[in-house]
Amino acid sequence: MTAEPMTVALRRTPRWRKIFNTVLSYVLLLAIAVFVLLPIVWGLDISLKQEGEYSANPIKWLPRVPHWINYVHVFTYQAFLKHARNSVVLSVVFSALTVITSSMSGFAFSRIPVPGREKLFRVVIALIIIPYLVTVIPQFMLFSRLKLTNTYWPWVLWGLSASPFHIFLFRQFFSAIPRELEDAAEVDGASPFRIFWQIFLPNAKPALATSFILNFIWVWGDYLTPILYLNDRITTLAVKLQSAYSDPHGNTLVTVVIAASVLYTLPLIVMFFLAQKHILQGVVTSGLKG
Amino acid sequence: MAVESAVQKSLEVPQTTKRRWHLSRSNRKALWFYFFQSPWLLGIIFLTIIPIVGGLVISMTNYDGINLATTKFVGLKNYLRMLDDKQGILAFMRTLVFVSINVPLGMFLSFSLALVLNQSVRGRGVFRTVYYLPTLVPIVAVAWIFKLFLASKNGPLNGFIGLFRPGTEIVWIGQANALATVTSMAMWMTFGTGMVIFLAGLQGIPPELEEAAVVDGANRFQVFRNVTIPLMTPVIFFQLVLSLIYTFQELLRPVLLWSSRGMEGTPSKPVYMMMIHVYREIFTFGRFGYGTAVLWFNFIVMMGLALLVFWSQKYWVYYTEAVEGKKE
Numbered sequence: 001m002t003a004e005p006m007t008v009a010l011r012r013t014p015r016w017r018k019i020f021n022t023v024l025s026y027v028l029l030l031a032i033a034v035f036v037l038l039p040i041v042w043g044l045d046i047s048l049k050q051e052g053e054y055s056a057n058p059i060k061w062l063p064r065v066p067h068w069i070n071y072v073h074v075f076t077y078q079a080f081l082k083h084a085r086n087s088v089v090l091s092v093v094f095s096a097l098t099v100i101t102s103s104m105s106g107f108a109f110s111r112i113p114v115p116g117r118e119k120l121f122r123v124v125i126a127l128i129i130i131p132y133l134v135t136v137i138p139q140f141m142l143f144s145r146l147k148l149t150n151t152y153w154p155w156v157l158w159g160l161s162a163s164p165f166h167i168f169l170f171r172q173f174f175s176a177i178p179r180e181l182e183d184a185a186e187v188d189g190a191s192p193f194r195i196f197w198q199i200f201l202p203n204a205k206p207a208l209a210t211s212f213i214l215n216f217i218w219v220w221g222d223y224l225t226p227i228l229y230l231n232d233r234i235t236t237l238a239v240k241l242q243s244a245y246s247d248p249h250g251n252t253l254v255t256v257v258i259a260a261s262v263l264y265t266l267p268l269i270v271m272f273f274l275a276q277k278h279i280l281q282g283v284v285t286s287g288l289k290g
Numbered sequence: 291m292a293v294e295s296a297v298q299k300s301l302e303v304p305q306t307t308k309r310r311w312h313l314s315r316s317n318r319k320a321l322w323f324y325f326f327q328s329p330w331l332l333g334i335i336f337l338t339i340i341p342i343v344g345g346l347v348i349s350m351t352n353y354d355g356i357n358l359a360t361t362k363f364v365g366l367k368n369y370l371r372m373l374d375d376k377q378g379i380l381a382f383m384r385t386l387v388f389v390s391i392n393v394p395l396g397m398f399l400s401f402s403l404a405l406v407l408n409q410s411v412r413g414r415g416v417f418r419t420v421y422y423l424p425t426l427v428p429i430v431a432v433a434w435i436f437k438l439f440l441a442s443k444n445g446p447l448n449g450f451i452g453l454f455r456p457g458t459e460i461v462w463i464g465q466a467n468a469l470a471t472v473t474s475m476a477m478w479m480t481f482g483t484g485m486v487i488f489l490a491g492l493q494g495i496p497p498e499l500e501e502a503a504v505v506d507g508a509n510r511f512q513v514f515r516n517v518t519i520p521l522m523t524p525v526i527f528f529q530l531v532l533s534l535i536y537t538f539q540e541l542l543r544p545v546l547l548w549s550s551r552g553m554e555g556t557p558s559k560p561v562y563m564m565m566i567h568v569y570r571e572i573f574t575f576g577r578f579g580y581g582t583a584v585l586w587f588n589f590i591v592m593m594g595l596a597l598l599v600f601w602s603q604k605y606w607v608y609y610t611e612a613v614e615g616k617k618e
């Protein structure tokens with residue numbers, strides 16, 4: 001069935017056209033790859049240069065000897081580890097809570113049929129388009145009135161309130177789990193919460209990991225909320241990195257800042273490569289925008 | 291509504307244990323359903339609805355962020371004031387310009403790359419990974435790299451141009467090139483996500499459909515125009531809505547590029563956009579009332595645009611049933 005139309009397609013395109021198209025595709029793909037990788041590679045390059053080499057005129061493309069000491073300065077010039085810890089705490093707390101609450105909601109949407117469920121689910125979809133800043137700024141006024149600024153409580157509350165994208169992701173994932181699994185448990189009289197906790201969650205490890213990592217990436221990279229909510233002492237790496245590495249005259253220590261940026265980005269890249277397939281699948285399912 | 295009253299009923303029931311067992315099955319289900327939804331529903335009420343409505347209230351006062359005692363209700367005064375806010379009006383216009391450049395460009399870039407990758411290219415996985423990488427790099431790190439990469443003196447981009455035109459010192463992060471610079475940075479950071487989503491959509495198209503069109507004598511362009519595009523419209527639609535909303539809120543990229551410390555930077559005019567204006571009105575000048583009014587105005591514009599796209603769906607978005615119907 002499928003073989004025949006394929007030969008038709010082959011006959012219709014001359015050989016030279018095919019080769020030409022292939023070459024054109026690769027040229028385009030490689031050009032974009034260069035556009036994407038150039039800033040990253042250049043960042044790695046500059047993180048190994050000496051301050052003088054960086055500002056040399058005419059430009060020097062490669063460091064004469066790799067200047068690894070920049071990576072040591074990252075830790076000695078600033079309390080990098082302290083702020084890294086703050087970032088880890090916020091990201092982990094937020095992500096863990098969001099994963100639990102979103103999976104609860106996704107479970108109910110996929111497995112507990114009640115009247116009005118589809119309508120409520122449409123509300124979830126509609127919420128995806130509520131602009132982020134429209135809620136963030138008034139929320140800040142609210143939280144500062146409640147004296148919750150300069151604490152990590154807002155992240156706990158945000159985490160507890162789940163996320164439409166991830167509700168969507170879990171609903172899709174749970175809908176693919178066969179019914180037989182829970183039918184037996186239901187006959188035995190297990191409550192929906194036990195079914196959720198003991199059957200669905202253990203079977204949803206890929207979705208849990210994906211959701212956790214996507215949330216982690218978001219909080220780890222978030223700049224706006226920590227700079228609004230947190231003071232200098234308890235703030236995250238994102239905020240610290242933007243202004244911390246400078247000499248007494250206020251000039252930025254370029255090579256150290258870039259080395260710090262490399263270390264700051266590395267955990268996300270590692271996480272991504274550990275679960276690449278699931279993450280890309282999750283991005284596709286939820287339509288989540290990076 | 292019916293559900294809510296059902297929940298109410300089931301909440302009242304446990305007075306008599308006998309009746310509970312009679313009513314329960316459907317009511318208990320509803321109770322469990324809302325138990326599972328409760329964190330999310332409470333979040334919606336307290337962290338979305340209340341702040342948004344609260345923002346509307348604040349936008350009608352002269353709140354300065356500190357004193358509630360001197361805060362007065364001023365009605366629509368803040369909204370009328372926008373008409374005299376030259377900087378604000380210009381910022382709004384520039385936002386529209388930025389959106390109408392960035393949204394189509396981003397969609398085009400990610401869609402065409404997805405198309406290229408959807409052919410049988412070798413190393414598709416590698417390219418997809420490489421293109422997705424920038425979306426992982428946090429915005430602060432990207433801002434640093436771009437700032438230095440584009441530096442007018444000693445920046446490698448000017449250094450590279452300098453190989454052909456010695457002494458090049460183009461000011462990329464300045465008035466003249468601001469729009470191009472911020473657009474490139476935005477593209478660099480975001481096209482990977484769209485591409486991954488479009489690619490998955492393309493791979494979900496059943497090959498039989500395209501093959502059938504070829505058998506019927508369609509050429510490559512006709513297949514693309516009459517089979518691929520219609521089947522992709524739901525994905526295009528969803529990406530269009532999201533990217534409209536996100537692009538309208540452009541804030542951090544210009545601020546971080548133009549700032550050396552915190553949120554203090556004032557971007558050059560072409561990229562001084564609406565949300566930057568809102569941020570500065572509220573947090574730099576402490577005009578919370580006026581700032582939230584501008585924010586609300588933008589909220590309405592954004593929702594209007596989103597609704598417009600939603601409404602236009604019936605003219606150009608084909609859902610699977612419709613396509614299946616056509617096939618027969």
